[in-house]
Amino acid sequence: MTADDVAVDQRVSPLELWRAEFKALPAGVRLRELAFLTQLSLRLVPESPAVAAVSEALGVALPLEPCSSAVAGEVTVLWLGPDEWLVMTPTGDGETERNLRAAVQGHGAVIDVSGQRTTVSVSGPRARDLLAHGCSIDLHPRVNHAGSCVQTHLAKAGVAIWTRDDSGTDFWVVVRTSFADYLARWLVDACVPHRQDPQWQ
Amino acid sequence: MQLIPCPWCGPREEVEFHYGGQAHVAYPAAPADLSDREWAEYVFFRDNPKGLFAERWVHSTGCRRWFNAIRDTGTHDFRAVYRPNEPKPVIS
Ligand SMILES: [Zn+2]
Numbered sequence: 001m002t003a004d005d006v007a008v009d010q011r012v013s014p015l016e017l018w019r020a021e022f023k024a025l026p027a028g029v030r031l032r033e034l035a036f037l038t039q040l041s042l043r044l045v046p047e048s049p050a051v052a053a054v055s056e057a058l059g060v061a062l063p064l065e066p067c068s069s070a071v072a073g074e075v076t077v078l079w080l081g082p083d084e085w086l087v088m089t090p091t092g093d094g095e096t097e098r099n100l101r102a103a104v105q106g107h108g109a110v111i112d113v114s115g116q117r118t119t120v121s122v123s124g125p126r127a128r129d130l131l132a133h134g135c136s137i138d139l140h141p142r143v144n145h146a147g148s149c150v151q152t153h154l155a156k157a158g159v160a161i162w163t164r165d166d167s168g169t170d171f172w173v174v175v176r177t178s179f180a181d182y183l184a185r186w187l188v189d190a191c192v193p194h195r196q197d198p199q200w201q
Numbered sequence: 202m203q204l205i206p207c208p209w210c211g212p213r214e215e216v217e218f219h220y221g222g223q224a225h226v227a228y229p230a231a232p233a234d235l236s237d238r239e240w241a242e243y244v245f246f247r248d249n250p251k252g253l254f255a256e257r258w259v260h261s262t263g264c265r266r267w268f269n270a271i272r273d274t275g276t277h278d279f280r281a282v283y284r285p286n287e288p289k290p291v292i293s
Contacts, residue, residue, distance in 0.1 A: 136213075152213065158262050
């Protein structure tokens with residue numbers, strides 16, 4: 001075992017202590033922390049000559065539409081602003097960062113921000129109802145489709161909500177590490193009134 | 202709650218935004234030549250109309266971008282929003 005392995009093994013994710021609480025929720029919702037995803041902040045103006053090379057490095061066209069996203073295999077690109085994206089890739093991936101750095105060629109910036117946020121997968125038939133307890137964005141599939149990525153408040157915490165299907169049952173909530181414990185506490189608490197609710201079982 | 206239309210993200214609740222004061226206040230072309238009085242006017246003095254007012258807003262919780270808005274200070278009605286590189290719209 002190398003020093004790096006030890007360092008990785010001893011990491012404690014922001015929501016490590018919530019694992020048991022998440023498992024005890026009604027079956028209608030499933031909460032799971034996707035810990036330690038590699039996250040890169042990509043800054044680039046959309047008119048930049050590097051956009052083509054960046055899209056090639058990502059394996060998918062950079063999403064320019066507000067509140068959208070793009071996926072290429074295990075690489076997820078979330079639109080955070082007109083010149084800002086969050087690139088999420090599997091734990092320990094260093095290749096995407098190297099490729100993006102080479103593609104950006106000084107026209108923008110690629111920064112590893114993996115420690116800044118953690119990711120909570122909120123899924124299940126009642127996932128949308130749970131988020132609706134604390135979010136003013138309409139996540140109904142009628143208006144909110146797979147691939148949308150909105151930054152907003154969830155129970156007053158700033159989050160990005162990435163919609164992963166067209167039936168309102170699969171979301172990723174990306175939240176700052178310092179707010180993660182609060183948000184987990186709120187999510188678990190929001191399920192309490194539904195513990196006996198037959199529609200949530 | 203009042204909705205404010207972000208030029209990028211669309212209508213969002215007002216708590217996602219912060220106010221940035223009067224828009225189109227140009228930085229002095231020759232700051233070194235300004236008198237104390239002119240500096241004070243540049244730094245502190247702003248219009249305070251009742252009615253249409255061009256203002257700066259930032260979508261703090263969303264895309265975190267600054268934009269301009271024309272708001273009726275009497276009714277809080279947002280009559281127009283526009284990106285920083287877009288000209289101020291003419292509203293009668
Ligand atoms: Zn916005």
